[in-house]
Amino acid sequence: MPPIARVSRRGHDRIRAGHPWIYRSDVAAVEAEPGDLVRVVTDHERRVGWALYSSASQIALRMVSTSAAAGPLDESAWLAERIAAAAAYRASLGIDGTAYRLINGEADRLPGLVVDRYGDGEGAVLVVQTLTQGMDRRIAAIVDLLVRQEAPRGILARNDPKVRRLEGLDEQVEVMHGDVPDAIDVRDGALRFRVDVRHGQKTGLFLDQRENHAAAGHYARGRALDAFTYHGGFALHLASRAASVIALDSSGPAIAATQANAAANGLTNIETREVNVFDELRELETSSERFDTIVLDPPAFAKNKAAVERAAAGYKEINLRALRILAPGGHLVTCSCSYNVSEDLFLAILEQAAADAHATVALVEKRMQARDHPVLVGVPETHYLKCFVLRKLG
Numbered sequence: 001m002p003p004i005a006r007v008s009r010r011g012h013d014r015i016r017a018g019h020p021w022i023y024r025s026d027v028a029a030v031e032a033e034p035g036d037l038v039r040v041v042t043d044h045e046r047r048v049g050w051a052l053y054s055s056a057s058q059i060a061l062r063m064v065s066t067s068a069a070a071g072p073l074d075e076s077a078w079l080a081e082r083i084a085a086a087a088a089y090r091a092s093l094g095i096d097g098t099a100y101r102l103i104n105g106e107a108d109r110l111p112g113l114v115v116d117r118y119g120d121g122e123g124a125v126l127v128v129q130t131l132t133q134g135m136d137r138r139i140a141a142i143v144d145l146l147v148r149q150e151a152p153r154g155i156l157a158r159n160d161p162k163v164r165r166l167e168g169l170d171e172q173v174e175v176m177h178g179d180v181p182d183a184i185d186v187r188d189g190a191l192r193f194r195v196d197v198r199h200g201q202k203t204g205l206f207l208d209q210r211e212n213h214a215a216a217g218h219y220a221r222g223r224a225l226d227a228f229t230y231h232g233g234f235a236l237h238l239a240s241r242a243a244s245v246i247a248l249d250s251s252g253p254a255i256a257a258t259q260a261n262a263a264a265n266g267l268t269n270i271e272t273r274e275v276n277v278f279d280e281l282r283e284l285e286t287s288s289e290r291f292d293t294i295v296l297d298p299p300a301f302a303k304n305k306a307a308v309e310r311a312a313a314g315y316k317e318i319n320l321r322a323l324r325i326l327a328p329g330g331h332l333v334t335c336s337c338s339y340n341v342s343e344d345l346f347l348a349i350l351e352q353a354a355a356d357a358h359a360t361v362a363l364v365e366k367r368m369q370a371r372d373h374p375v376l377v378g379v380p381e382t383h384y385l386k387c388f389v390l391r392k393l394g
Contacts, residue, residue: 002072003032004039005053005061012042015049015063018378020106022051022061030060034168035137037064037075052111052134056168062111062132079138082110083145090372099186099195101207101372102126102150107382108374110135113142116203118184118195119153125180126155127203133167143176154178158203173198189214191236193261206233208369209297212335212387213237215367219331219389222292225284227277227318232258232270234295234333239267242293247272248280278314281321292330294322302338308345311338315349316356323357323392331364332390339384346386354390365389 007015011026022040032038034055040048040063047068051061065073086108090100103115112132118125126146130136136159143155155177164171184195188210195204210233217237224242226235228249235247235258247270249255255274262270273280277298296318301311315336322332336346343366354361367387368375375383 002039003036003053004041005030005032005051006041006043007061008043012048015066020063020111020379021059024058024060027060035133037073037134052132054133054167056133057166062134064109064111076141079141080145082108084149086110087149093371095372097186097188097210099188099205099207100210104373106379107376115146116207118186118197118204122153124150124152125184125197126150126152127158127197128155128176129158129161129203131161131163131167133169136169139176147177152178154180156180156197158197191265193231194257194264201230206230208373208385209233211370212367215389216295216333217241219333220293223290224293225291226295227281228296228298229258230254232261234297235270236261236265236267238293238295239270243269245270248275248277250274250276278318281318285321285324289325290327291325292327294326294330294332296322296332296334300338302340305340308340311341312345312349315341315346316353319350319353320357323354323359323361326392328392328394330392332392333387334390335385335387337385339381343386347388350388350390360393362391362393363388364391
């Protein structure tokens with residue numbers, strides 16, 4: 001008899017609506033160990049599917065199948081099939097680069113599993129994150145499947161995100177296969193970046209912005225500003241078309257990485273400044289500076305619902321300053337990676353910023369995370385990155 005979890009009517013309705021998460025309050029009873037693959041049934045014993053069970057998180061069940069078949073789910077088969085399907089989808093995208101997301105959790109029906117690929121061919125390194133009890137318990141099997149399918153030089157388990165604490169899991173970073181160099185050179189279109197997969201943000205780069213970096217480059221002209229540059233993802237793409245770029249960040253190591261990436265690509269029109277970005281935007285406004293292209297890509301201001309009001313104020317301030325220093329006819333590429341700040345709320349913030357800046361603004365384009373970070377329809381939690389392109393008319 002497989003481990004079993006009984007869900008309430010509300011939990012069952014949630015599954016039928018297509019959402020893969022069942023919260024602890026909707027689990028009537030459970031007979032399972034942490035990380036078990038459990039059969040999910042209703043209070044009336046109706047079979048509704050299979051899920052990975054967490055004994056610690058408020059998300060107690062993460063559905064992996066809604067099959068009501070009587071027989072047990074073949075665990076080895078579904079892991080292998082879904083890892084292969086995820087890789088096949090990325091291969092179909094024709095990504096012009098050697099750094100991208102190979103597996104994106106719920107959107108690949110592998111909840112709690114993230115795998116990023118850095119490098120090409122025999123030199124490729126995979127960075128794995130197992131963010132739930134269920135996936136963490138299966139990390140050895142996941143690594144074995146990835147080795148057989150992708151034949152990487154090395155696999156690093158980058159299991160240091162704080163979200164693991166919600167699952168009662170330790171934070172650690174360890175090499176699971178082969179060897180992982182201290183720095184990996186990757187290509188993003190015509191540009192090259194050096195990545196530190198052990199210590200860099202997320203797994204090394206903000207891969208979810210890859211397509212937005214390229215899009216921003218197409219709008220670039222004249223004098224450009226990249227605020228919160230990190231390793232220069234936007235700045236380097238802007239520099240290929242803009243006359244000059246100023247890249248801002250409060251992190252010394254981030255500024256150093258941007259300088260190194262610019263030099264490696266032979267870009268001499270990027271000026272870097274290690275500053276408090278909020279303060280620098282105010283100073284640029286006070287000094288009556290003007291820019292033809294501006295990018296705002298701040299870190300997540302709202303990591304929970306309680307922080308939304310303060311985050312909204314932060315987003316409004318930086319966008320207000322940006323619109324005031326943006327020249328008429330110029331473009332503002334502005335981003336939010338805060339899931340708790342919805343697209344509608346972010347747009348409302350931009351409308352308020354434009355009104356206070358006395359700027360007439362057109363919305364040119366709505367964007368989101370790159371296609372290798374797909375959004376699962378009906379699961380708003382998977383749509384976290386908003387990227388709007390605005391044009392200042394006057």
